Amino acid sequence: MKPSRFILFSIVIMGVIPIYSVGKDLSLVEVVRMNDDTNKVESLIRIATDYIDAGSDSSKISAESALKLSLKLNYVKGIGRAHSVLGAYYYSIGNFPESKTHLNIALPLSIKINDWSFVANNYRRLGNWHLEQQLYNNAMGFYLRSDSVYEKHNSPERYYTCYQMASAYESNGEYLLAKNML
Numbered sequence: 001m002k003p004s005r006f007i008l009f010s011i012v013i014m015g016v017i018p019i020y021s022v023g024k025d026l027s028l029v030e031v032v033r034m035n036d037d038t039n040k041v042e043s044l045i046r047i048a049t050d051y052i053d054a055g056s057d058s059s060k061i062s063a064e065s066a067l068k069l070s071l072k073l074n075y076v077k078g079i080g081r082a083h084s085v086l087g088a089y090y091y092s093i094g095n096f097p098e099s100k101t102h103l104n105i106a107l108p109l110s111i112k113i114n115d116w117s118f119v120a121n122n123y124r125r126l127g128n129w130h131l132e133q134q135l136y137n138n139a140m141g142f143y144l145r146s147d148s149v150y151e152k153h154n155s156p157e158r159y160y161t162c163y164q165m166a167s168a169y170e171s172n173g174e175y176l177l178a179k180n181m182l
Helices: 005-016 028-033 037-056 057-073 076-092 096-112 116-133 136-152 158-170 175-179
Strands: none
Touching: 028 136, 037 057, 037 076, 057 076, 076 096, 076 116, 116 136, 116 158, 136 158, 158 175
């Protein structure tokens, strides 16, 4: 018994083009169809953030779309977050100069509007950038700022920064300090 072409086509398509869920009932297709407003920007940023670690072009495309729409709407929070995600994307693919450019744009925007979770994220990401360049003291300065913001706002994301500080200590040969961070 041969499976129908429709079933084979469906299996292939489902494996190649996953339907990405942004919210409980919101797919990527629905995000594209959304009105051009801040909700669409936030949805695009969530998608871009989820694809960062894969170094996927979907991350870049979604973040660039969010940036373009944020600029059109003059939505400062979206502009800052899109630049932050683009900074993380470029870091993940090893384009460190482009990463730092975006993070340096994102940080003051996040500070300006008190977007504290992204302020802390941007400090941490800048710390990662400096650690990659083997600038340990600079990296620690950014990690300490990130940790301070997370602590002030009682964020559970603080453990990311502690892990990064441990990595910086370890990379600098300070194993006891690294152990104490974990």
